[in-house]
Amino acid sequence: MxxxxxxxxxxxxxxxxxxxxxxxxxxATGEVFGFLGPNGAGKTTTINMLCTLARPTSGAASVAxxxxxxxxxxxxxxxxxxxxxxxxxxxxxxxxxxxxxxxLYGVERALVAPRMQQVLxxxxxxxxxxxxxxxxSGGMRRRLEIARGLMHSPRVLxxxxxxxxxxxxxxxxxxxxxxxxxxxxxxxxFMTTHYMDEAEFCGRIAIMDHGEIVALDTPEALKxxxxxxxxxxETDDDEATIAAIRERFELEAGVSEGxxxxxxxxxxxxxxxxxxxxxxxxxxxSVSRPTLDDVFMNHTGTTIRDAEExxxxxxxxxxxxxxxxxxGARR
Amino acid sequence: MSATPQGTAVEAPAGGAAAPGGGANxxxxxxxVRVPKRSVRSELRAIKVVWRRELIRFRNDRMxxxxxxxxxxxxxxxxxxxxxQLSAASTHGVDLKTxxxxxxxxxxxxxxxxxxxxSIVWDREFGFLREMMVAPVRRSSIVIGKxxxxxxxxxxxxxxxxxxxxxxxxxxxxxxxxxxxxxxxxLAFSITAFGVMAAARVKQMQSFMGLxxxxxxxxFFISGALFPVANLPGWLxxxxxxxxxxxxxxxxxxxxxxxxxxxxxxxxxxxxxxxWFGWEVPVALEIFTVLALGLLMLGIAIWEFNAGE
Numbered sequence: 001m002x003x004x005x006x007x008x009x010x011x012x013x014x015x016x017x018x019x020x021x022x023x024x025x026x027x028a029t030g031e032v033f034g035f036l037g038p039n040g041a042g043k044t045t046t047i048n049m050l051c052t053l054a055r056p057t058s059g060a061a062s063v064a065x066x067x068x069x070x071x072x073x074x075x076x077x078x079x080x081x082x083x084x085x086x087x088x089x090x091x092x093x094x095x096x097x098x099x100x101x102x103x104l105y106g107v108e109r110a111l112v113a114p115r116m117q118q119v120l121x122x123x124x125x126x127x128x129x130x131x132x133x134x135x136x137s138g139g140m141r142r143r144l145e146i147a148r149g150l151m152h153s154p155r156v157l158x159x160x161x162x163x164x165x166x167x168x169x170x171x172x173x174x175x176x177x178x179x180x181x182x183x184x185x186x187x188x189x190f191m192t193t194h195y196m197d198e199a200e201f202c203g204r205i206a207i208m209d210h211g212e213i214v215a216l217d218t219p220e221a222l223k224x225x226x227x228x229x230x231x232x233x234e235t236d237d238d239e240a241t242i243a244a245i246r247e248r249f250e251l252e253a254g255v256s257e258g259x260x261x262x263x264x265x266x267x268x269x270x271x272x273x274x275x276x277x278x279x280x281x282x283x284x285x286s287v288s289r290p291t292l293d294d295v296f297m298n299h300t301g302t303t304i305r306d307a308e309e310x311x312x313x314x315x316x317x318x319x320x321x322x323x324x325x326x327x328g329a330r331r
Numbered sequence: 332m333s334a335t336p337q338g339t340a341v342e343a344p345a346g347g348a349a350a351p352g353g354g355a356n357x358x359x360x361x362x363x364v365r366v367p368k369r370s371v372r373s374e375l376r377a378i379k380v381v382w383r384r385e386l387i388r389f390r391n392d393r394m395x396x397x398x399x400x401x402x403x404x405x406x407x408x409x410x411x412x413x414x415x416q417l418s419a420a421s422t423h424g425v426d427l428k429t430x431x432x433x434x435x436x437x438x439x440x441x442x443x444x445x446x447x448x449x450s451i452v453w454d455r456e457f458g459f460l461r462e463m464m465v466a467p468v469r470r471s472s473i474v475i476g477k478x479x480x481x482x483x484x485x486x487x488x489x490x491x492x493x494x495x496x497x498x499x500x501x502x503x504x505x506x507x508x509x510x511x512x513x514x515x516x517x518l519a520f521s522i523t524a525f526g527v528m529a530a531a532r533v534k535q536m537q538s539f540m541g542l543x544x545x546x547x548x549x550x551f552f553i554s555g556a557l558f559p560v561a562n563l564p565g566w567l568x569x570x571x572x573x574x575x576x577x578x579x580x581x582x583x584x585x586x587x588x589x590x591x592x593x594x595x596x597x598x599x600x601x602x603x604x605x606x607w608f609g610w611e612v613p614v615a616l617e618i619f620t621v622l623a624l625g626l627l628m629l630g631i632a633i634w635e636f637n638a639g640e
Contacts, residue, residue, distance in 0.1 A: 053465060076467035077366040087458035091388050103380045104466040106373050107364045115362040132391075148462075153364045184361050 003065075004029045004156050004188035005050065010059035012045050019045040021211035022059065027188060027204075029155075032178065034202030035192040036292065038304050042211040043192040044084065047160050050190070051081055064155045077105070080154030082145045084161045090134035094125055094144050097133060098151055105152040119147040122177055139170035146177060157181070159191035163198060175201055194304060196292040207296055214299040219292060226290040226298050229267030231274070233260045234284040241280045248277050256303045263294065369467050377468035381476025382483065385447060389484045396488065399446060403439035403492060406557070407431065407499065423597035428499040430601055433584040434556025436511060437518060437576065439492050440485040441551065444519040445543050447481030448526020452539045455530075471633040474527060478629055481523030482516055489515040501587055510586045517618065518579040521625025528628045531635035550576045561603035572607065575624050578617040581605050585614055 005027035012020040020042040027033040035043045048054040050063055052072040061068045064078035088097050095116065102112045120126040123143035133141065142162065149157055159178075163171040178201070181187055191202070199205045199219060206216040215222055235241045241260050245253045253262035264270050267287040275282065288294075296304050367373065389395070411428035418427050454460040463473050493511050496503060526543070533539045553567070554576035563571060571577055581604065588602050605612045 051465060073369040073467045076465060077368070081465055083458065083461060085458050087462040089384070089388075089454075089459045090457065091391050092384070096387060100380055100384060101462070101466075102364075104377055104463065104468065105366045106376060106467075107366065111362060111364045115364050118362050151364075152366045153362075185363070 002029045003027070004031070005033070005061070005063050005190060007046075007050070007061045008059055010046065010049060010061050011057045012042075012049060012054060013057045019211055020049070023206075023208075023211075023213045025206055025213065025216060027190060029188050030182065030186060032182060032189045032191070032201070032203045034199050034205040035190070035208055036194065036196070036199045036205050036296070036304075037192075037208035038194055041208040043208055044160055046208075047158055047190070047192060051079060051158055052076055077152075078155045080149035080152065080157040082142075082149045082157070082159045082162055084164060086141050086145065088133045088141055088144060088148070091132065093130050093132055094120070094136075095129040097144065098148055101148050101151050107152050115151060115153070119150045122150075122180065123147045124173070139166050142166060142170070143174065143177075146174065150181070153185070154187065156188045156190060159189065161192055161194070163193070163195065171198070196296070196304065199292050205292075207299055209296075209300045215295060222292065222295045223290045226263065226294050228263035228265045228290065228294075229270075230261060230263050230288050230290065230294050230297075231267050231270065232286045232288070233274075233282055234258075235260060235280055235282055237280060241278070241282075244278050244280050248279075249273075254301070256297070256306050261297075263290075263298070366467065369469075373467070374469055374472045377466065377472040378476040378479065381463065381473050382480040385450070385477070385480025385484055388450070389487070395446065399443045399488060400439070400491060402442060403435045406438065407435045407492075407495070410557070411499070421600070423594055423600060425593065425597050425601060426500055429501060429587075429591070431557050432496070432499045432501060433587045434554070434580050436489060436492055436515060436587075437554070437580050437583055438551050438556055440489045440515045440519040441522050441547065441576070443485035443488045444481050444522035445526050445547060447484050448477075448523050448530055449536070449539055449543070451477060451527055451530040452533060452536050455534060456536060470636045474629070474633050474636055477527055478520055478523045478632075481526070482520035485519030485523070486512060486516045489519075501590065504590055507586065507590045511583070514579065514583050514586065514618070517621055517625070518576075521575070521579075521621050521628065524625045524628040524632060528632040528635065531632055550574055553577070554580045556580050559601050559603055560605060561600075572605065575621065577605060578612075578620040581612075582614045582617050 003026050005025075007026070008024050009022045010020060010024070011018065011022050023042075023046060035046065037043055045054065049056050050061055050068060052068050052075050055069065063075045066074040066078070068075050089100070092100070098116050098120070099112060102116070107115065116129075117126060120129055123146055125140065125144055125147065128136075128140070133144065136144065146159075146162065149159075163174055166174070175198070178189060181189070193199055202219065204216065204218050205222070206213045207222075208214070215225075217225070233241060238255050238260050242253045242255070245251050245260075245262060249264075251262050251264060253260050255261075271285060271287060274285070293303055296302075407428060411426075411431055415427045422430060451460065454463075464470065489512070493508055496507070501507070529542060529546075530539060533542060553570050553574045555571055556576070560568075560571055560577065560581070581602075584602050585604070588598060593601075605617065
């Protein structure tokens, strides 16, 4: 199998801040590869470097066989991009947006119409092609952006948080397109997400935290690696509970999302022992099979949501404010 | 307004995704296209694409056509008619509207061109600039296309004012119409280049509009669009010669006046021409000044966009 993306010790600094601290990985042609991590983990910066929008501080990367620094134009010819923030021209119709894109990329004139019909039908917007984009809902816009990103038959499609802020139904249909694409075209998909449940759809995922890849494998393998089940306890005194767990069972517990949680093999068999031996009143208990959340927790010591609240929160809020302003002004 | 399209929007994806999408791929073959290597041709094409987008947007935005006409028409007909009573004695019988007509031709393209340049700030705010920036073309092509687009749109707008010539006692003629159109195109190009240059730095629409107010209004007032530039107080004369717009208004006035039957005295008072330390600046040099400034600012704009992001 050939390689679609190859990254070696890629780094990016902004002044003193090291946003990406030496990541290395390879993505095979036809793969759906996911970058998972909280906001501010360096996912978008990495994508920007792969798309030639940002210059790496050091390290090397090639996309579709071209170096992202030395052969920028060749990389650009072979990639499609769907950004986190909308980049459509609201004053143009859906069709005009796609035509403009095709022309900008120099797609052969005779092929523009059939290709456009194909991508618009895929995202279910063919009937709406003559409508001005500013009347579209958020979900329709995102679907149109995906169609546009595919207009020039890219070899690698980059999706930066493709389903952020969308309703579940639209999220599902976007995942439908991605699976469909995999079957119908020879395309590699590279995406970022911070939704755990979505990462499951990827062939392989890289978990990113603080600018580094902390784990990289198939979702199943990553979950197996955790091995243990997760137990969550609601108690009146979290501090005492953690101390008691350490003392009685020699297990490390932590507080996340308002509950004491820890990992233990064979969780269901462990619960009776817990009640018998803990000695601290328990209000509620739950046992769950390992999820990608646990994988993340296993490698970083926090849940993805806690990580966002501590250092990515401000950034996420800014973006939200920007979108609000944009949305308001358009209408 | 937002309720209906949003309502239908949510329902569309589920059906659309499942039925026609899946069906289309099962039955019709996949259309695969190729993106050619970057070349001079692809750059020219990019310039054309950006240029055409400006035209499409202009056509779609009828409101803008109307609103940007209001200001020039106010100056021409309200100010022109109103002040006529005061100035009748000193204009040697020339209607004030006729006198300020060339100046109004200039300011109308100026406002429109500024709006066109503002769209680059708009594009940045709404992300579309990014879509153009990642295409396999040079950024300079995008900037050049933008300037040509702004110039074309502003000149089209100017045509409406050219049509009004007879209402201010200026008769139509082929050389007049073509001459005005050419001068407007040139001025619009330079102003757009100036606006795009500023837009490379200014990231927010409000600040951009503020900056435009700060620069455009003084430029317009000082340029002599509304008054003859001879015998000005010293400070105003200096500012006037420094104002780039002066060098667009002056040839425009010479052009329009050359198609009128004016007395020597009127010509002397109303269109004295620009002087640098007593030396009368030839019209060709005035036009060249506007062009050179435009190209200079285009160069700076390209440089700024290449360096940024």
